Amino acid sequence: MKKRLRPNRRNIRHCLSIFMSMIICFTLLSIWPTTHAAAPTNRLAPASVEQFAQQQVNALGTSNSDWLVAKLEYYPLGPGNHGWFVHASIQDKPIGYMIMIISINPQGQLLLSEYGQGEQSLYHNELLGQALERQGLDIKTLQTAGGKLTRGYAPPLLAYWKVERVNHPALYIDASNGDLLPADRLEYVETGSEMKSFDLKELQQQIAIPDTAMLQTSPVIIQPAFDPSFQLTWLTSEPLQPSQIKQQLQQNYREALVFSAEEWNLFYGGPLPVSAYQLWSIAGSESDLYVGLGGFNSTQRFIPLNKLLNDGHFYKINP
Template sequence: MSMIICFALLSIWPTAHAAAPTDRLAPASVEQFAQLQVNALGISNPDWLAAKLEYYPLGPGSHGWFVHAGIQDKPVGYMIISINPQGQLLLSEYGQGEHSLYNNELLGQALERQDLDMKILQTAGDKITRRYAAPLLAYWKVERVNHPALYIDASNGDLLPVDQLERIETGSGTKSFGLKELQQQIAIPDTTRFHTSPVILQPAFDPSSQLTWLTSEPLQPSQVKQQLQQNHREALVFSAEEWNLFYGGPLPVSGHQIWSVAGSMSDLYVGLGGLNSTQRFISLNKLLNDGHFYKINP
């Protein structure tokens, strides 16, 4: 079961989506939820406990927040906090270390490849906003006056196909929940204390340069857990098949971390990417629902 903790949204839902961080655009319940995740992550990495959290709403109607954790100018990690149709907050993904989603340097490089300058865009009145689309597509939307919008993958800086992103934004079927609807779906908060194990890392690689996995059968869920926990030195690839656009994949498995309560595993988060993209830790249950894992050497 994916680690989900439920909160009632007790303050007015934010509608602004400014690029600058602010604590005021996140409801108190989101901040409480974020702090619970920080407490858990801080057990294995004390830097989380000393970090300051900054909240960035992820576009209008997405009901998600990018939470940046840092100590002064040193990034500690990030979290994506989302809400499901039942009004439950969940940790969609997180990352640790200085490489984060929505990195301004990566954005600047992506814009330069399009012969654009970020400072000029901002002074010209153009908009650059963080966006997030289910299941796990993190991207920048660049809206220019009298020009088509640009969509840039926030994990690797790649330009995303305009037609598909426009369909996602206008017809994805993402339901918008108002405060009244959410209040009718209040669940009692789960205050159980979670623990995290140290992160187990393994070298990232480029799946496109080692194509033997394409000829192998996908691993069964029980095999994936066994590979991660017992044979973590063996290279694995995650492919979300038709959802690969949303993951920036196929991606190498580059680590994992166990979340537990009372000594028993509650969830396992898998690290994806890290070579040509940001390493992102995502719930194994979510990954198994969206795609398959393959061995490099079947």
């Protein structure tokens, strides 16, 4: 009797092993479309881009050591955006992001267009899933039907998802808050003269890397949180002069400021509260100031002050 039981036990164990393997395979297949949609594309980031990103990480690490041990993942922004989204995480927990754009000049110099710190990030899969659900879609069904998801970036500050569906108009979703964007405006931007495709192999040899070995950052100075839509007195105030803004931020940091890009507000998602600032400096030179926008009900995003002054105005909320 015992001799007949042994083969049966082996058969049972063998069947159980096959059954468990099938369950694991089906589980992996069921989550593959979502994982694939978010997969990083490090192999598409030129060495010069990674070198520049590491310089920025080292600078941010002088004020926040998390950056120095973070894992970086690179996602091209395209087509025709001349840039990369760099996601930073520690053990799969987001700690920040960077967007690096190649300037349109003969040298093709890389610029840190914006960055963010903390667990909120752009192009978050959960935010995308919620936005698609509001449109009666999901990532798995979209890809199964031959759809396509692309990360896009429209200067000066509009990060978005382009959702392409077979036999349907494309959808554009704000990558900072999940709002649906006007398709006609984004289609116009994508077909504009500045949105030209680029040869990645050619750029690997042409991208200029600025010398920022001694670059460092100050601690982030947090401003009071508020929602500009509930603090409307700024609409009746005069815009601050450029010479006043840096002083206002650094000396009167408890006074609430609003940034408005006027006709460019669609591309900023604004008007936005000024929620923080951080100084960047190289030994022996003057400091550059990055201004934190948003953060009350959206991702906090740090933008160079000079860029903001070129695109809009700062307003003080009158008491």
